[in-house]
Amino acid sequence: MPSEFELIKRYFTHPARHALLGVGDDAALIKPARGMELAVSTDMLVSGRHFFPDDNAYMLGHKALAVNLSDMAAMGAAPRWVTLSLALPRADPKWLKRFVKGFMDLARKHKVDWIGGDTTRGPLNICVQIVGEVLQGKALRRDAAKPDDDIWVSGFLGDAALALAHLQKRLRLEPKELQICLPALHTPRPRVNLGKKLRGLAHAAIDISDGLLADLGHILERSGVGAAVEFNLLPKSGVMEKHAEQKAARQALLAGGDDYELCFTVPARRRGEVLGLSRQLRLRLTRIGKITRSKGLLLLDENGKRMKIDIKGYDHFG
Numbered sequence: 412m413p414s415e416f417e418l419i420k421r422y423f424t425h426p427a428r429h430a431l432l433g434v435g436d437d438a439a440l441i442k443p444a445r446g447m448e449l450a451v452s453t454d455m456l457v458s459g460r461h462f463f464p465d466d467n468a469y470m471l472g473h474k475a476l477a478v479n480l481s482d483m484a485a486m487g488a489a490p491r492w493v494t495l496s497l498a499l500p501r502a503d504p505k506w507l508k509r510f511v512k513g514f515m516d517l518a519r520k521h522k523v524d525w526i527g528g529d530t531t532r533g534p535l536n537i538c539v540q541i542v543g544e545v546l547q548g549k550a551l552r553r554d555a556a557k558p559d560d561d562i563w564v565s566g567f568l569g570d571a572a573l574a575l576a577h578l579q580k581r582l583r584l585e586p587k588e589l590q591i592c593l594p595a596l597h598t599p600r601p602r603v604n605l606g607k608k609l610r611g612l613a614h615a616a617i618d619i620s621d622g623l624l625a626d627l628g629h630i631l632e633r634s635g636v637g638a639a640v641e642f643n644l645l646p647k648s649g650v651m652e653k654h655a656e657q658k659a660a661r662q663a664l665l666a667g668g669d670d671y672e673l674c675f676t677v678p679a680r681r682r683g684e685v686l687g688l689s690r691q692l693r694l695r696l697t698r699i700g701k702i703t704r705s706k707g708l709l710l711l712d713e714n715g716k717r718m719k720i721d722i723k724g725y726d727h728f729g
């Protein structure tokens with residue numbers, strides 16, 4: 412059994428490219444570039460709550476970092492530095508190697524330095540803290556949506572939740588459909604480039620981790636506005652279209668969580684710029700409704716009639 416220090420040396424020490432000091436001291440040293448603010452966020456993944464204990468280690472490594480990158484994306488920040496605190500039931504070299512590879516592959520892709528952390532024995536628990544840089548005063552906040560803004564989302568909604576619903580036997584997907592939806596659940600792609608490009612274009616932004624309704628709801632509440640969302644405009648994958656009549660699928664679409672897409676608001680006159688960005692990034696961006704002066708979230712059917720919302724987003728204590 413390797414000691415804690417051997418573990419750190421063997422698995423957790425990687426060269427830091429833009430830190431003054433990385434792993435190995437009592438603290439890492441970092442310095443933001445001139446004119447930049449630091450964006451700081453942390454997200455924890457708990458076994459049995461956010462993932463199954465026997466989930467693939469590579470995917471866990473990927474997801475632990477991905478959900479944190481997604482928070483940087485939602486702020487319009489460039490992710491720079493992460494720390495990883497890990498409670499492990501045992502030091503299993505095979506598991507550790509796969510986990511670290513999943514984490515590092517994504518870290519390299521986004522040029523993020525892994526500069527420290529903590530390691531202890533205990534029930535599997537993965538906590539990442541991330542620090543990013545954003546131009547002074549330019550971060551995308553939840554409290555800046557304005558009446559008549561268009562509301563946009565990236566990608567498709569609900570595919571991750573469809574996969575989870577299948578695994579939990581609340582809905583049945585064909586093997587081929589499951590294969591399409593599983594990557595959304597296990598290896599989400601944080602929209603970091605989109606977030607950076609939305610600076611100076613979007614008024615408000617959030618990443619969808621608890622479902623569209625809940626997360627858009629946060630923008631509305633913080634901005635003191637309401638929204639009218641058209642159900643038919645919501646971006647649905649082929650798999651979602653096929654199952655859309657089932658309640659579990661509608662739940663996944665509107666309130667599923669684990670999407671890690673961005674929801675953002677942009678003045679209506681700048682619609683063309685958003686569409687241009689979509690082409691440039693080769694990323695589907697869909698206008699789903701409007702910010703309204705009157706508060707509350709309305710969901711409208713194809714005739715503009717109000718639909719009943721009988722579902723809520725994920726709430727750990729709800």
Ligand code: ADP
Binds near residue numbers: 419424497
């Ligand atoms: P301390 O006793 O001061 O908390 P540790 O022995 O926990 O120090 O950590 C020693 C060094 O190893 C520190 O630089 C710490 O950031 C790093 N480290 C520990 N665990 C991890 C980890 N899981 N990932 C990255 N770095 C780690």
Ligand code: MG
Binds near residue numbers: 528529530
């Ligand atoms: Mg420590």
